[in-house]
Amino acid sequence: MTIKTPQLRFESLVVHGGLETGTCGPTTVPIIQSSAFAYGTASALEDVFRGRKTGPVYTRLGNPTTEALEKRLAFLEGGVAAVATASGMAAIATAVMSIIRSGDEILASASLFGGTFSLFRDTLSNYGITTRFVDPTDVAAIRGGVTDRTRLIFVETIGNPRIDVPDISAIAAAAQEAGIPLVVDATISTPCLARGCDLGADIIVHSTSKYINGTGSTIGGVIIDMGRFGWRNDKFPHFAPFVKRYREFAFTARVRKLIHKDFGACAAPMNSFLLTEGLETLALRMEKHCANAIALAHFLNGHPKVTWVRYPGLAESPFHEVAARQFGGRFSGLLAFGLADREGAFRFIDHLRMAKNAANIGDAKTLVIHPASTIYCDYETEDKALLGVAEELVRVSVGIEHKDDIIEDFAQALGEA
C-alpha cells in the first residue's frame, strides 16, 4: 500500500509518520499479536502469496504492528522501505548477508561495536567472507582498501567506543566511485541528528534498542533502504532478478525474500509497539541527551582525575568540525573518558549513586560501563587497541536526567576514584 509522505517536520514525523488514520481508530499502533492471518478464500490467500494483493500472512514474514514501525522509520530516514528485525545485530547480519556472497570482501571501519566486529571477523570468515578493517576517518585508507572483491563498505556514524566521527559523505563518494553500497550504522546519531538520505548512505541500520526505544525496555533492529544504489552492476549479478522485478526495492526484496525469511530474525509485534511508542519522543530526548552530554564532557574535561575525554562536541576533539557539519551542531549522548588506570575506572563506577553500570546505551537513564573488562573481555590486547578499548576507559551513555544530578553524581564518584 502506498502511503503519501506527510510534509511534516521531524518532530511531527516521529509522532505521526506512517500511521494511517481512519474515521474512527486508535491513536496508538494496535498490537496485532498473531502468528498467522486467515483469509476467506483459497484464491485470496494465493493472491497475497503471489503478490497480486498486499497483506500479512505470517509474522515471521511481516506483521501489521511491525509494518507501522517500519513505515515510520523509512519516513524518518528518507528511505523507500524498511525491515524491522529482532535486534540490531540481526539487522546488521541480515543486511550484510543480503549483499555479499562467499569469496567477497567487506571493507569495514576499524572503529566498530564489538558485536559487529565479531560478526565480520569471527563469524562471516567461516563462510568465505573476508573483512578488511580500516580507519574510517582516513578516506584515503578507505579508497586504498577497496579491492576488486569488495562488495560493501560498512561504517558507524559515531564509533563505539572510540567515539570517532567519519565523514560519511566523503566515504559515500568513495563507495560510489567503487560501484559498491555504503552501509551505515546510525544507531548513535539517529535520524534526529542526520537522516540517511542526507548522509549519502545507501543502507542504514540501527539497533532500535538504543535511542529509538529510549527506555531500555526492548531489543530490536531495523534495515532501511534508501532505494538509490545501482544494483544493476557487474559486481552484483545475484541482484539482477530483483532489480528487474522490484526496481528501487531490489535490496529490500532480497532481504525479505531470502535472508530475513530464511534466517527468521523477525521483530515481535509487542516489541514493535514498544519501539513505536518510544520513537514518538525521540526528538525531545535527543535534545536532552545532547545538552547533558556536552555539559558532562566539559565537566570531565576540567577534572584533575580525568586524563582524557572523547566527545565530538568538545571544540578540541579532532572530529568536532566534521561532526558539527554532519549532525547540525549536535553530538549525541555517548562519550568516553580515561582515568589513571583500570583500578581507577572500577573505583569510579563502584561509587556512582544514580548512574547505572550496564551494557547498554541510548537509555533515558545515564549508563556507564568499563568496556575492556565486560563487552571486550574475550578480546586480545591488540584487538582492544584496534577498537580503541583502553583499560582506563569508561564509556558513558548520558541520560536525560537533570544535568546537575549527573554531574554531581560523577563528581562524588570521581572523588573516590
Next chain:
Amino acid sequence: MNLTVNGKKAAIADKESLSISGLLDELNVADPLYVTVELNGDIMERINFDSTLVRDGDEIEFLYFMGGGRG
C-alpha cells in the same frame, strides 16, 4: 478484447490500441507507480509501459511489493 488479469478473465472494450500504461488507467490499478507488470510470464521494464500494446489473449499480472515502506 479478452485478457487474463491476475488469473481471472477480463473483457476490455475494444480500442484501436491499448498500451500497458493505458490498461493500468483502464482498470484503475492501485499504486501504478509501484506495481510490477508481468506480461505473458515476462516481467516488463517500466520504460516499455507506454510502447507495449496488449493483445487479445494476453495474460497480465499486476504484482506488489511490499510491507514496511512505500512500496
